[in-house]
Amino acid sequence: MNRHMNKTKIYSLLTSYSFIVPALILFAIFNIYTFFDLFRLSFMKSNGLAGSIETFVGLQNYIEIFKDKVWWESVGRAAYITFLALTLQNFVALILALFVDRGIRGETIYKVIFFLPPVLSGIVIGLIWEWIFDGNYGLLNHWLTLFHMEKFCRAWLADPKTALYAIAFIHMWRGFGWGFVIFLAGLQNIDRELYEAADVDGATWWPKFVHITLPLMVPVFVIVSILTILGTMQIYDLIVSTTKGGPGYHTEVPITRIIYSMTGSLNFGYASSQAIVFGVILLIVSMTQIFVSNRLKKND
């Protein structure tokens, strides 16, 4: 009887595990193996071409990174766009979500419109905005001319004073829809009775926002912030389709540098170490974010 029970238990377990085997194998191949291989490559001098010779160089690639000014400037640029996205993009997303949450007319249409940019391909968005920002036949300059503001006309994506801001603007335009949807979902999950109780106490919209909405939205802010940080730090397709990192290095970001090391100068080992360093930076930022939000929740 016991033997039969054991067998049944073992096969029940095996059956259960068989359900996760496909995911486990795929995860192992595409995540674990690739990660370890990337880590291994970061200690090698290699052009990455299949069949080529790899030479062990120890920490040389990592030492080079710390001397690579262009790399650290690119990290700084990505951080700056991230800061703008975290503040401006999410502020706009929150405001719009608050408006839609109040049950304005045409709520569904707004939801669709606001969520349209995020579902478009980055390359397509880049090409559209490249046309708008173009210095020769761009729509923006055309409008400025119409309103007699010719002095502001410029090649927005080629001017070092505006190129990074133009990229940041396009990125925020593309990304605010995500924040909007998540904020709206968070707002709609807040118990309405809390607002009704506050109404009975005569609270205006500001105390309700500060004392009810904000504290209850903290977990949502954390999620949106982490998504914004990870999404913005890894910005790439918009830059490729608009400025290609130029003028000079003004719109270079970490991913474009990694791609350049990988396919431009065929320095695959260095690209791998750049990827590892960048991954560590993102990990630290995300962990800090979670730690701070946990502290905030505890304080509340």
Added chain:
Amino acid sequence: MFRKGNLFFLFVLFFCLCFIYAGCGKKRSDSDAVIIWHWMTDRHDTFLKLSKQYKAETGKTVIFELSAPTDVYTSKVRAAAQTNTLPDIFSVLGVSQDLSNFIHAGLIHCLTPYMEENHHEWERSFYPNAIGMNAFTEPNQWNVPEGIYGVPIDVTNIQMIYNKDIFKTAGIDKIPETWEEFLKAGDLVTSKTDKQFFVVGFGETWLINTMVRIFAYNLIGEKKLIQTIKGECPYSSAEWIDIFNKFREMSEKKLFAAGIVTMINRNAERLFATGRAAVTYNGSWSVNVFRGMNPDLNYGTMFFPKISDHYPLLIQGGAGSSLMVSEHSLRKKEAVAFLKWMTSKSSQIFLSTETNNLPSNKEAVGQMPAILNEYAKDMDKTFHPALLPVGEDPNIEEATARGIQSIIIGETTPEELAEKITLLKKQTLNESE
């Protein structure tokens, strides 16, 4: 219970293994079609016609797959090389170092035996420069075994192209031949017309580098250029600063089109073809591009303005697009057979007539369209960096091109750029030692 569970587990495991096997296996077409990756947007339709013609003549299928612009194509080929998923025929765009990396990695099939068949019949059908660009002789800097590794499908050179109507409106009677005349023509265009003077896709760094090389050939000559690449002559020398200064001069006189530093060549071609700019700098392939964009465009070519009398003025060219056969292709013989057919006299005449590109097959030249004569007449005044015994490091080339973008936007001086590249060159040489 026992048997059912056992069977189910085996079934799931089998399914997983099949899935992984199918997913990780090499991509292989279900037919014997030869797959070609190319980047030539203007020639894609003609290539499709060519593949139909080939199918009709031989019964064999060839599939042309387009990836553009060139930067994207280069990345795609390199990524495929890194994952061993190259198609049967492809191209390594870049300098000799890139090609040598691919050869050392065993990714390119050596074509010497095919070229030498019938007393070098195939090899002799090409222009020497065109075949030379795909060949290595021993000894060479990259230690590549002697041989021919690619097939030129056309030849090209990069020229200055001007809009005749704009020049007429600006009152330019004589085509500029010197740098001073060129700048003067620019002043006339910008002051007497509402057009911009010079447009080129400087967002694509390779175009900047070709222009730098033309200046270098003219001012310091090939010998000193080689010395510079070898590290024996610094980029901070007065001549190099003078070369970088040419870009500053144009920028200060506002002769560049707006947004030139991030502009891709396709957009530059559009600006020129629509008559918004007077001069562009582009290859002979642009004849076909302009025909597609504006068949009525009234333009002509002019030789690059010389900046010095020290050395002969040469333009980049002599070799155009080349295709290579993958060493890992399962259809190497079919791929070579197609390339032989593609570079035969009749196919080259067809390609040349349809696409307005200079043929790589010498025998096809007499029958090319008249418009290409302007390019063809300067074929003997060309150089190509791939024919040099040394090649510049890609990081130096990138830094130079980005630095010139910075000079154009006015945030770097030629002197600063020269110092920066000299320093980078020293680091690169130290690392390679």
